[in-house]
Structures are given as C-alpha cells and as structure tokens.
Amino acid sequence: MIQQKFTPLNVMNEKEKKELLKKLGEQFGIKEIPGIILSRGKERMFLFSGNISEEKLKKIEKEIVIERAGIYFARIDEHTGKIRLSIEGSQMLKDQIKKNIYEISTKDDFEKWMQGQDLQISTGKREFLIMKYKDNLVGTGKASEQKISNYIPKNRRLKHKQN
Amino acid sequence: MRHDFDSKPLFVERMKLLLGNEFENYIEYVSKPDLKSIRANTLKISAEELKKTLEEKGWNIKQPFKKNPEIMIVDLELLPGELGRSLEHILGYYYVQEIASMLPVIALNPKPGENVLDLCASPGSKTTQIAMMMKNQGLIIANDVKLDRIKILASNLERCGVMNQIITRCDGINLCEKFSRMNISFDKILLDAPCSGEGTIRSTPRTLQSWNINKIYSLSNLQKKLLRSALKILKIGGEIVYSTCTHAPEENEEVIDSVLRELKNVKTEKIVLPVKCNPGLISWKENKYSKELKKSCRIYPHLSNTEGFFIAKLRKMK
Structure with missing residues (x-):
C-alpha cells in the first residue's frame, strides 16, 4: 500500500447531496446534479460522471495516487455558506440554470470580466449571480451594493483584447 | 530551409x-510552416456553432473532413500563441491540436x-x-x-x-x-x-x-x-x-x-x-x-x- 500525500477523496453521501441540491435549487433553480460529488478538503467540490462504484474508487485509491476525479464545479463560500459555481460548473449545468443570472450587455464589459475585473454595476441584489454574455456562461460573480466581484481564476483570464 | x-x-x-523517392517531397513539406488546426470541443459547443463564432471574429475556418466536422483549420495569419489566447479557447470551446x-x-x-x-x-x-x-x-x-x-x-x-x-x-x-x-x-x-x-x-x-x-x-x-x-x-x-x-x-x-x-x-x-x-x-x-x-x-x-x-x-x- 502506498502513502497518499493528500487527504483521500470524499464521496458526498445522499443526505449531503440533497442539501447541496436544495441550495443549488434555491440559488439558481438547478434541479438535478448529473453525477456524483467528490471533495478533497472543505470547500472545493468536483462533479464526476465516471461509471465506477465508490467501492472500486476507494480500492484504486489505496494502491494508486489519484490526483483528480471529475471537474471542479463549485465551492461553498466560507462567509455565507452559499454556492459559487465555477466556469465549468455553470457551463455543464447551463440548461438548468433559471435564476440569479446577470446578463452582461456589452462586449467591452464581457472582456473586462474575462480579464478578471470587477464590474462597477449596481444590480440591487446581494447574491451570487451566474455571469452570462450571449450564450456563454462564465461562472459566478458576487453582487454587492455597487459592484459585481470577479472570481475568474488567473489562469483563465483574457490577457489580450480580442478582435 | x-x-x-x-x-x-x-x-x-x-x-x-x-x-525512397518520396524523400524530396517529405523534405519540402517538413520545411513548410505547419497548419493551424483546432478541434471543436463538442462537450461544450457544436462544431457548427464554433465555426460561426470564429467566423464572426473574422477567422477563416475550413473543415477538411466531411465526417469529422470538429476538425478545423484556421486559415489566417495569426500571431504566435494567438490560438491559445482567444476567448473561445479559454472557455474550452476548442483544443489546439495538430491533425495527425x-x-x-x-x-x-x-x-x-x-x-x-x-x-x-x-x-x-x-x-x-x-x-x-x-x-x-x-x-x-x-x-x-x-x-x-x-x-x-x-x-x-x-x-x-x-x-x-x-x-x-x-x-x-x-x-x-x-x-x-x-x-x-x-x-x-x-x-x-x-x-x-x-x-x-x-x-x-x-x-x-x-x-x-x-x-x-x-x-x-x-x-x-x-x-x-x-x-x-x-x-x-x-x-x-x-x-x-x-x-x-x-x-x-x-x-x-x-x-x-x-x-x-x-x-x-x-x-x-x-x-x-x-x-x-x-x-x-x-x-x-x-x-x-x-x-x-x-x-x-x-x-x-x-x-x-x-x-x-x-x-x-x-
């Protein structure tokens, strides 16, 4: 048996998944999670659609280093306890997202958003909002009184102005 | 050369x-700049939608294989690394990949x-x-x-x-x-x-x-x-x-x-x-x-x- 250098994968149980789904429903109207939820540590959650039993996954993990399973799709905000969807989380659940959507109206604002800048806009909300431009869903922003705070990770930011 | x-x-x-006698032809092609090819990521976007989006940016897109519309050639002078810096790439709509x-x-x-x-x-x-x-x-x-x-x-x-x-x-x-x-x-x-x-x-x-x-x-x-x-x-x-x-x-x-x-x-x-x-x-x-x-x-x-x-x-x- 090998020594794992990190904490083992945790498979979210049915009760935890129901609670998560309830929050996703309240926040964004999401009714179904297409896969199992895995986590490692407290906040980041991974959506995994692989066809393998939990038992087999654990068996593999005992023998082989598992670096990752599924995609990082959401995290629980440590201050509010609410859910923040990642870019992929918003894209993979696109068809189910029905509320708390902020539609970015101009290409210029969209580029600013993708460059990692906050949008200086008052939405009248104090919520996590799914950011949308045309058909593109690009994760979550946090609306406060005067702005929407940006969570685009550094490695996914636009570095140059587009054509 | x-x-x-x-x-x-x-x-x-x-x-x-x-x-054998294909060698000179090989040398000619290997000395040419490579084609700029991408593969539409149909987990996120259809090949048709991607083509339309890229063409709206002014890119000239060719689909050389009828049965594989996801394979595209970007027929345009681009700066080095430009394919990997585009918004569509960042959003995971395509992968920069050589056809072979x-x-x-x-x-x-x-x-x-x-x-x-x-x-x-x-x-x-x-x-x-x-x-x-x-x-x-x-x-x-x-x-x-x-x-x-x-x-x-x-x-x-x-x-x-x-x-x-x-x-x-x-x-x-x-x-x-x-x-x-x-x-x-x-x-x-x-x-x-x-x-x-x-x-x-x-x-x-x-x-x-x-x-x-x-x-x-x-x-x-x-x-x-x-x-x-x-x-x-x-x-x-x-x-x-x-x-x-x-x-x-x-x-x-x-x-x-x-x-x-x-x-x-x-x-x-x-x-x-x-x-x-x-x-x-x-x-x-x-x-x-x-x-x-x-x-x-x-x-x-x-x-x-x-x-x-x-x-x-x-x-x-x-």
Whole structure:
C-alpha cells in the first residue's frame, strides 16, 4: 500500500447531496446534479460522471495516487455558506440554470470580466449571480451594493483584447 | 530551409531509406510552416456553432473532413500563441491540436459507456478527444507519471469539461501491474507512447537538434514493456491503439512485431482514417516483421499536409 500525500477523496453521501441540491435549487433553480460529488478538503467540490462504484474508487485509491476525479464545479463560500459555481460548473449545468443570472450587455464589459475585473454595476441584489454574455456562461460573480466581484481564476483570464 | 539536416546525417540516411523517392517531397513539406488546426470541443459547443463564432471574429475556418466536422483549420495569419489566447479557447470551446495527433483517438473509436485507459495522457489532447467521443459517459483513467505534466493535464481536462475522468499519477508499467492485481481491465486502451518525436520536427525544429539513435533504441525497449503491460489489462475482445509521433521503425513496427510474436491471442486490426497514409513496414534493414503490420498506418507530412505519426490497432482474442 502506498502513502497518499493528500487527504483521500470524499464521496458526498445522499443526505449531503440533497442539501447541496436544495441550495443549488434555491440559488439558481438547478434541479438535478448529473453525477456524483467528490471533495478533497472543505470547500472545493468536483462533479464526476465516471461509471465506477465508490467501492472500486476507494480500492484504486489505496494502491494508486489519484490526483483528480471529475471537474471542479463549485465551492461553498466560507462567509455565507452559499454556492459559487465555477466556469465549468455553470457551463455543464447551463440548461438548468433559471435564476440569479446577470446578463452582461456589452462586449467591452464581457472582456473586462474575462480579464478578471470587477464590474462597477449596481444590480440591487446581494447574491451570487451566474455571469452570462450571449450564450456563454462564465461562472459566478458576487453582487454587492455597487459592484459585481470577479472570481475568474488567473489562469483563465483574457490577457489580450480580442478582435 | 528551417532545419539543419546537415547536422544529422544518420537521420537523413534513415528517412531516405524509409521514403525512397518520396524523400524530396517529405523534405519540402517538413520545411513548410505547419497548419493551424483546432478541434471543436463538442462537450461544450457544436462544431457548427464554433465555426460561426470564429467566423464572426473574422477567422477563416475550413473543415477538411466531411465526417469529422470538429476538425478545423484556421486559415489566417495569426500571431504566435494567438490560438491559445482567444476567448473561445479559454472557455474550452476548442483544443489546439495538430491533425495527425487527432488520428489515434479516431482509430480507437471510444464509445459512451466504455472503460478506457489513456496510459500516457499528458497534456490531455487525446484524453479530451476521447471524452468528447464518449459524451462524458463511461470511464476514462488518464494517467501520467510526472506531476508537472499532470498539472497541465488536469487544467486541460477541466477547461474542456471532462467529467468522466480519474487522473492517476503512476509509472505506466507499474500502473498496469497494479490494475492487473486488482482485476481491473479496460474495453479500450490508448498507448500514445513516449517517443523520439521525429514526426514533430515540422512544428518543433529543436526535436531534430536533440535527435539521437541511442535514444531511439532505449525508447524502443520502454515502448515494448509498456505495450506488453497494457495488453495484460485489456479485456478479451478489447482494443488497444498504439501510437507514436515518430517514424523510427524500432519505435513502431518493431514494438508491435515483438508482441505479435510473443502473444498468440493478439491480432492487428484494420484502421480507417480520414487522411492518406502509407502501410506499416514488414521489413527494416535486416529485420523482418509480421505481414500483419501492413494494417498499421504511417502518416508522413507530405501525404496530407500534417505532422508525422504511426498508428497500430490491436485486438485481444480469447
């Protein structure tokens, strides 16, 4: 048996998944999670659609280093306890997202958003909002009184102005 | 001339022997700039939608293969790295991938619901293509041995929305031994083996500078071990695609021939690809290989204006 250098994968149980789904429903109207939820540590959650039993996954993990399973799709905000969807989380659940959507109206604002800048806009909300431009869903922003705070990770930011 | 062929006379001698009267044509193509090809990531966007979006940006998009609309050529003068900096790339709508590098997965033809092992998966071009063909259903084990390469793999799989994957970090031979002990086997395996990279000199001229015959012999030994190990965890009736981005027969036909001689329950399969290719060799210098090797594919830059690759497909029988 090998020594794992990190904490083992945790498979979210049915009760935890129901609670998560309830929050996703309240926040964004999401009714179904297409896969199992895995986590490692407290906040980041991974959506995994692989066809393998939990038992087999654990068996593999005992023998082989598992670096990752599924995609990082959401995290629980440590201050509010609410859910923040990642870019992929918003894209993979696109068809189910029905509320708390902020539609970015101009290409210029969209580029600013993708460059990692906050949008200086008052939405009248104090919520996590799914950011949308045309058909593109690009994760979550946090609306406060005067702005929407940006969570685009550094490695996914636009570095140059587009054509 | 973009390449210093004079500094590698043995490479030139070997390519002349391999190609005969096609050699001059090969040199002409390998000296041309490579095509800018991308693959639409249909896990996130359809090929038609992507084409429309890119054309709206002013990019000229060609789809050279009717049956593979996801394969696109960007026919435009672009700055170096521009394909990887676009918004559509950042959002995971396409993967920058050379056409020849897309062919092993087309040969493997993974289907939704299957269990697939990608033994040497980084940087993830082929893993993302496998997931796309499997529609995120079934299971992909994507393995690599080095942590820095795995970080790139994980980042690419995430960007492309690959949800049905487990990324493992293990030496390939060791991984197969472990799966074998756990009685875990696969419907399909991709062994895109580490190789000397002769096929990539068109886009990466420095590969030629580091070319060395001893490296070829040493890689050939590793490739034989990897293929033998992988075959142990292939299901009966399962298929494995062995590919390299090199032309050296020691890393290609010789590897396949060695398992065909050793394992009587392994057969070669015919491969259908959307590009022209030459059949695999049945002899090289003093060595004779199985006639079955004719079913394998040698892809040269001058045949379809791509980079170079070798692809063989094997099936495990009872």
